[in-house]
Amino acid sequence: VITPTQQDDPLQALIRQMARLPGLGQRSARRIALYLLQHRTDVMQPLAAQLDMAASQIHACKSCGNLDTIDPCRICRDDKREQSVICVVASVADIWAIERTGQFRGVYHVLGGVLSALDGIGPDDLNIPGLLTRVRDQNAREVILALGATVDGQTTAHVISDQLTAKPGLKITRLAQGLPVGGELDYMDEGTIGLAFAARTSL
Ligand SMILES: [Zn+2]
Helix, strand or coil: CCCCCCCCCHHHHHHHHHHCCCCCCHHHHHHHHHHHHHCHHHHHHHHHHHHHHHHHHCEECCCCCCEECCCCCCCCCCCCCEEEEEEEECCHHHHHHHHHHCCCCEEEEECCCCCECCCCECHHHCCHHHHHHHHHHCCCCEEEECCCCCHHHHHHHHHHHHHHCCCCCCEEEECCCCCCCCCCHHHCCHHHHHHHHHCCEEC
């Protein structure tokens, strides 16, 4: 039981929660907390309601890992998209980046990251088994490894490719080189991503 004296000061608690967000330190957390409290009805309360609604209504698609209010997600259940062409990405942000190009008409598979010795991310931390199952069940004809031009992204692409090559008739491709070195999809413009898709090469 937390007694009022032990309970955190709500302002400090708010700042501490804010500071946990990526890219924010204590200083920006304090600035944002102050801004919110000064814009209580027009910003803070609508934001709180929106956060609450998003937390309860938006979930990961059990098939591909995309975020949506329905499961399977809208992309997975769109029968105008080619279910046999699966684009493997590290995160949902990459789906958004690729969708902005409007050029890809297949489906996605979110790994949940890329292999990284530095960050302690191993094969067991990524949804690779789910991908292998989908490749089999959806009778995939092409798997596009869109894992960025980072060293970790390329390593991950090779590890996945090794596990997929046993399947005959399956084309494994990756986005064309010429992407900025160290580049992550989320930071690229639509034109660059579109070109990399159009000129994808076999792995
Ligand atoms: Zn999905």
